[in-house]
Amino acid sequence: MRVTEGGVELEVPGEQTDGVEEAVFYNPRQELNRDLTIATLRAYCDREERAESYLDAMTASGIRGVRAAADGWDVTCCDVNEDAIELARDNLERNDCEDQATVEHRNVNALMHDSTFDVIDLDPYGTPMPFADAAFANCRDLVCVTATDTAPMCGAHFNSGVRSYSAVPRNTDYHAEMGVRILVSALARSAARFDVGVEPILTHATSHYVRTYLELEHKPTAADAAIDELGHLYHCEDCLYREADPGLIADPLETCPHCGGNRMLTAGPVWLGPVRDPEFVAAVRAEVPDTFGTADNARDLCETLEAELDEPTHYDQHKLCRQWGLPANAMDEFLADLRDAGYAASRAHYGGTTFKTDASVSEIRAATEENLD
Numbered sequence: 001m002r003v004t005e006g007g008v009e010l011e012v013p014g015e016q017t018d019g020v021e022e023a024v025f026y027n028p029r030q031e032l033n034r035d036l037t038i039a040t041l042r043a044y045c046d047r048e049e050r051a052e053s054y055l056d057a058m059t060a061s062g063i064r065g066v067r068a069a070a071d072g073w074d075v076t077c078c079d080v081n082e083d084a085i086e087l088a089r090d091n092l093e094r095n096d097c098e099d100q101a102t103v104e105h106r107n108v109n110a111l112m113h114d115s116t117f118d119v120i121d122l123d124p125y126g127t128p129m130p131f132a133d134a135a136f137a138n139c140r141d142l143v144c145v146t147a148t149d150t151a152p153m154c155g156a157h158f159n160s161g162v163r164s165y166s167a168v169p170r171n172t173d174y175h176a177e178m179g180v181r182i183l184v185s186a187l188a189r190s191a192a193r194f195d196v197g198v199e200p201i202l203t204h205a206t207s208h209y210v211r212t213y214l215e216l217e218h219k220p221t222a223a224d225a226a227i228d229e230l231g232h233l234y235h236c237e238d239c240l241y242r243e244a245d246p247g248l249i250a251d252p253l254e255t256c257p258h259c260g261g262n263r264m265l266t267a268g269p270v271w272l273g274p275v276r277d278p279e280f281v282a283a284v285r286a287e288v289p290d291t292f293g294t295a296d297n298a299r300d301l302c303e304t305l306e307a308e309l310d311e312p313t314h315y316d317q318h319k320l321c322r323q324w325g326l327p328a329n330a331m332d333e334f335l336a337d338l339r340d341a342g343y344a345a346s347r348a349h350y351g352g353t354t355f356k357t358d359a360s361v362s363e364i365r366a367a368t369e370e371n372l373d
């Protein structure tokens with residue numbers, strides 16, 4: 001099947017039918033992820049001018065590598081699957097990018113230990129953690145990571161999450177953000193082993209995957225600073241109260257300070273720090289051209305991310321209102337009530353009824369209850 005995406009034309013496998021597995025993976029639903037990758041690479045060139053080389057670590061059809069090569073990056077496309085490599089090579093040639101790209105048929109963990117790249121893009125099936133150490137060992141500037149194992153990351157598949165992320169994820173009403181913070185925590189700890197500090201400059205949780213872009217600083221003190229962003233979340237299953245506690249040693253709450261209940265969950269270590277740099281996200285938004293298939297969605301997502309508060313967990317207005325036995329009102333009115341009461345409040349990118357605030361669950365209710373009708 002022929003597809004055009006971001007100005008390049010590729011031969012990709014068709015949709016899987018009747019349980020027959022195609023030899024090479026291609027997911028049209030990841031176009032937003034890929035469009036934002038290209039816009040991020042463009043914005044990153046202004047931030048770090050010496051960045052030139054890009055490793056598409058799990059290239060499959062070669063689609064990311066072809067798009068990056070067409071944009072002028074010095075690209076390496078790697079995959080263990082021989083059919084993928086053949087297809088990636090054809091797709092590079094189809095777009096006259098073969099001189100701009102090297103193709104490697106090997107286990108990318110070995111390649112990453114052998115070679116140095118300015119930017120490494122990990123896009124495996126499921127968890128990226130088996131590739132994290134090798135990526136941080138030698139990458140110079142930016143590690144981009146997609147994780148599609150949302151059920152383990154958010155605590156719904158608890159044991160798998162503990163195994164993959166060496167952390168305790170918990171299934172809460174902010175499950176996608178739990179995934180984000182479990183993932184970034186595990187990546188930060190992986191990088192710290194190599195005396196590398198990470199700064200997430202863009203992160204989004206979108207339809208069953210988390211994508212994060214980590215800028216690296218090769219200094220033990222930077223790694224220490226990243227570790228300082230880790231901590232634990234204490235969460236009440238009864239009233240949705242939550243609390244963030246910085247530091248690697250947890251001091252779990254036995255009972256909820258809000259409702260007195262004892263159904264408390266502890267999650268961590270999670271990343272409690274910012275998950276994006278608003279100025280960088282604005283620069284990414286400016287690099288999304290109208291010609292990208294997901295331009296409107298990509299820009300809307302960036303806009304929401306730019307304004308999103310740094311609070312480590314979001315609320316869902318509908319879930320809170322259900323909890324209180326009250327009807328929900330319009331989001332804008334709800335957020336205006338919080339601001340009028342003196343709290344910071346923003347929408348969150350996790351869903352249309354999600355928001356962030358520095359108000360506690362009882363303060364949110366007191367500030368908004370009057371207009372919930």
Ligand SMILES: C[S@@+](CC[C@H](N)C(=O)[O-])C[C@H]1O[C@@H](n2cnc3c(N)ncnc32)[C@H](O)[C@@H]1O
Nearest residue numbers: 025058059060079080081084107108123124125
């Ligand atoms: C989710 S697909 C990549 C999709 C592609 N990046 C895109 O945007 O369409 C995962 C790919 O990783 C490859 N892969 C799995 N383990 C690998 C390894 N150890 N080294 C290199 N490639 C690997 C698989 O063969 C598969 O093609």
Ligand SMILES: [Zn+2]
Nearest residue numbers: 236239256259
């Ligand atoms: Zn409670």
